[in-house]
Amino acid sequence: MQLEFVGWFQILLGTLWRFWPVWLALAVLFALSFAFKKRLGLYGQILDTGVGIAGVFICGFWLFSAIFAGTIAPFNPLGQYPIMKDALPGAIEPNSGQIFLFGGDTLARDVFSRMVFGSQIVMIIAPAATLFALMVGTTLGLPAGFFGGKIDTFLSFLANLVLAFPVILLFYLLVTPGIMETPIPYTMAGIFFIFPIIFFCTLFYTRYSHRPGLLAIQIGLTVLIGGWIYAGLVFNADPFGIVAIRPNELNIFVAVVFASSPGVFRIVRGLSMDIKTRDYVAAAQTRGESSWYIMLWEVLPNARGPLIVDVCLRIGYTTILLGTLGYFGLGLAPESPDWGTAIKDSSRLLRAYIHPALPPVVALMSFVLGLNLLADALREQSLKD
Amino acid sequence: MLTFILRRLGVMALTMVCLTLVVFYLVNLEPNLRRLALSQIDMRSSEQHIESWLTRMGYREPFLVRYGQWIGVVQKQPAADEAGNPVSRFRYCTEPSEPTYSGVLQGDFGCSTTFRTTVADRLWPALGATGILMFWVMVVMVPVSLLIGIFAGMREGTRTDRTLSVASITTTATPEYVSGVIFTVVFASWLGWLNGSAATATSQGISFYNFTLPVMTMAIYGIGYIARMTRASMVEVMTQQYIRTARLKGLGFGSVVVKHALRNALIAPFTVIMLQFPWLLTGVVIVEVMFRYQGFGFTLVSAAGNNDIDLLLGASLVSVFVVLSTQLISDLGYAYLNPRIRVQ
Numbered sequence: 001m002q003l004e005f006v007g008w009f010q011i012l013l014g015t016l017w018r019f020w021p022v023w024l025a026l027a028v029l030f031a032l033s034f035a036f037k038k039r040l041g042l043y044g045q046i047l048d049t050g051v052g053i054a055g056v057f058i059c060g061f062w063l064f065s066a067i068f069a070g071t072i073a074p075f076n077p078l079g080q081y082p083i084m085k086d087a088l089p090g091a092i093e094p095n096s097g098q099i100f101l102f103g104g105d106t107l108a109r110d111v112f113s114r115m116v117f118g119s120q121i122v123m124i125i126a127p128a129a130t131l132f133a134l135m136v137g138t139t140l141g142l143p144a145g146f147f148g149g150k151i152d153t154f155l156s157f158l159a160n161l162v163l164a165f166p167v168i169l170l171f172y173l174l175v176t177p178g179i180m181e182t183p184i185p186y187t188m189a190g191i192f193f194i195f196p197i198i199f200f201c202t203l204f205y206t207r208y209s210h211r212p213g214l215l216a217i218q219i220g221l222t223v224l225i226g227g228w229i230y231a232g233l234v235f236n237a238d239p240f241g242i243v244a245i246r247p248n249e250l251n252i253f254v255a256v257v258f259a260s261s262p263g264v265f266r267i268v269r270g271l272s273m274d275i276k277t278r279d280y281v282a283a284a285q286t287r288g289e290s291s292w293y294i295m296l297w298e299v300l301p302n303a304r305g306p307l308i309v310d311v312c313l314r315i316g317y318t319t320i321l322l323g324t325l326g327y328f329g330l331g332l333a334p335e336s337p338d339w340g341t342a343i344k345d346s347s348r349l350l351r352a353y354i355h356p357a358l359p360p361v362v363a364l365m366s367f368v369l370g371l372n373l374l375a376d377a378l379r380e381q382s383l384k385d
Numbered sequence: 386m387l388t389f390i391l392r393r394l395g396v397m398a399l400t401m402v403c404l405t406l407v408v409f410y411l412v413n414l415e416p417n418l419r420r421l422a423l424s425q426i427d428m429r430s431s432e433q434h435i436e437s438w439l440t441r442m443g444y445r446e447p448f449l450v451r452y453g454q455w456i457g458v459v460q461k462q463p464a465a466d467e468a469g470n471p472v473s474r475f476r477y478c479t480e481p482s483e484p485t486y487s488g489v490l491q492g493d494f495g496c497s498t499t500f501r502t503t504v505a506d507r508l509w510p511a512l513g514a515t516g517i518l519m520f521w522v523m524v525v526m527v528p529v530s531l532l533i534g535i536f537a538g539m540r541e542g543t544r545t546d547r548t549l550s551v552a553s554i555t556t557t558a559t560p561e562y563v564s565g566v567i568f569t570v571v572f573a574s575w576l577g578w579l580n581g582s583a584a585t586a587t588s589q590g591i592s593f594y595n596f597t598l599p600v601m602t603m604a605i606y607g608i609g610y611i612a613r614m615t616r617a618s619m620v621e622v623m624t625q626q627y628i629r630t631a632r633l634k635g636l637g638f639g640s641v642v643v644k645h646a647l648r649n650a651l652i653a654p655f656t657v658i659m660l661q662f663p664w665l666l667t668g669v670v671i672v673e674v675m676f677r678y679q680g681f682g683f684t685l686v687s688a689a690g691n692n693d694i695d696l697l698l699g700a701s702l703v704s705v706f707v708v709l710s711t712q713l714i715s716d717l718g719y720a721y722l723n724p725r726i727r728v729q
Contacts, residue, residue, distance in 0.1 A: 161403055166666040166704045172689035178416030320560045327562045347566050354570045361563045369558035376554060
């Protein structure tokens with residue numbers, strides 16, 4: 001049977017049309033942002049520059065694509081439509097009459113739908129892993145920089161140990177199917193995921209220890225919510241069944257957190273060493289504040305500028321790491337629609353068909369570019385102050 | 386200075402011991418050993434058969450003893466055949482059939498079970514091939530990125546600066562597996578100028594036709610980062626008092642940049658370039674797999690894929706050594722180049 005095709009112009013229009021929820025959401029986002037720009041602080045300031053607007057636009061685009069993926073994508077990302085095998089862009093699927101906007105891949109799946117659903121995987125894992133790495137790096141980096149001495153030597157040695165590993169070797173050792181039979185990923189997850197709970201408990205305790213009523217509520221909430229997520233992620237035993245993670249995803253998550261925490265540690269340690277010499281730290285010490293109070297409520301807030309920039313860059317770097325994992329077929333399921341796996345599958349057949357390779361490549365590149373632009377705009381604004 | 390170097394070397398040795406211990410532990414996990422046994426004997430071997438093979442080959446000895454054997458401080462025991470007589474563990478590596486001290490310290494990296502040869506036979510040629518690739522990457526990457534950085538940082542805030550900055554941000558957002566695909570599509574599939582595979586580089590020698598794409602792909606990711614560091618360093622130098630003095634005494638802009646600014650602006654990029662090596666190692670793996678070039682990265686991936694214990698250990702040792710020694714060189718070089726910083 002002969003496939004029917006639509007022209008390039010219609011593909012373009014069709015693609016723009018399919019993304020309508022994203023355009024709508026972006027329009028609302030920008031309208032609100034510009035309306036309340038004065039009151040939005042740093043975020044409002046980065047909208048003054050072209051680079052910042054571009055960054056917000058691209059990141060927002062992929063964020064909303066991930067949220068509305070079900071509406072945008074016309075097909076199931078895992079669904080196979082045999083007649084559409086290697087179909088060129090613009091081919092019309094005879095049964096539903098829908099268009100394969102970017103063509104079909106070698107397993108006859110819709111490249112466009114896979115690209116859209118691929119953004120979901122990136123959007124969930126990359127920011128979450130970065131936040132966990134931030135928690136681990138901050139909780140260890142602050143005392144290392146603040147106290148110095150033996151703690152610093154020991155923690156820095158550990159961080160350098162991890163940093164001396166080439167990332168790819170680390171992934172090959174940590175993200176193999178075999179390792180999921182051992183307790184290693186769960187032990188590591190157990191260690192890493194306890195850090196946010198420790199962090200928030202210390203944060204509230206140091207500030208509100210003289211107001212036991214408020215403190216009890218805060219610590220209680222932290223332990224309750226933290227413990228709930230902890231149980232779901234590490235032991236896969238969420239009593240409500242909402243927080244759940246598949247073993248291979250947990251493995252990836254842990255490996256990515258492990259690989260990026262030492263970087264955060266180094267930055268936080270450096271900032272903490274720099275800031276502890278400031279006058280307001282000396283003032284707090286004179287007031288008789290505890291070391292942890294100074295670290296969490298004096299040093300950390302003043303280190304936020306470089307940290308926010310670093311988080312932006314790091315989410316991008318984590319996206320690249322996820323792509324690397326997908327490219328080497330580590331951890332993620334072989335039919336998973338994430339961009340790295342899609343690039344791996346299509347780059348092998350590049351000589352025959354190029355159209356399945358380009359959408360995931362452009363998607364990954366544009367998202368990381370958006371994050372880097374955002375980081376650049378943030379850096380420029382925080383330097384201005 | 387000498388004590389500093391000695392202390393750094395000591396820390397380096399300690400780091401290497403710790404890291405190889407970790408790698409040794411991870412490759413010797415039970416599922417990995419079983420995978421190795423299955424690939425070495427029969428795929429449908431019984432549970433008992435696997436266990437007896439692992440015992441006979443010495444994989445069941447205590448962890449630290451085996452690590453000591455690999456290092457070369459404990460005697461390596463020969464394997465036992467079915468009857469219990471000592472035989473060479475891997476015949477294709479001509480391993481001795483009597484106990485000997487034969488580990489990394491003695492220069493014996495062991496035996497690769499995937500390639501059926503000694504690790505040294507496999508690893509050193511692969512490293513040589515990767516060395517050639519790295520050399521060309523450096524030849525392309527360093528001058529291009531320094532030039533971009535200097536031109537961008539020379540006059541901060543101009544249109545050239547902004548264009549070059551956005552361009553370098555774009556390249557840092559392009560990991561090797563992305564740029565590799567884009568370049569292959571453009572230069573190999575579409576224009577047909579270059580070969581999309583470097584497999585012929587190993588057999589027939591390197592040519593512009595088969596080697597440009599891998600080099601380009603690897604260089605592009607690093608260029609943006611180094612260029613941005615150079616730009617930042619250049620911008621900082623250009624605001625210094627002595628640059629203004631040089632301008633005020635009537636020197637031309639070009640001469641100020643070349644004679645006064647460059648020497649100080651290039652100190653920071655030097656360390657950045659040296660610290661790029663860990664990233665380049667990851668890039669090497671991706672590029673060599675993508676373009677089928679038989680180098681270090683290719684060997685590492687096949688070793689990891691088949692759980693080739695000795696080869697994987699050798700490869701990690703080499704890569705960790707490269708990373709640590711470049712860090713040391715970068716620190717020493719920085720102290721040497723920058724007279725304001727002297728190591729205590």
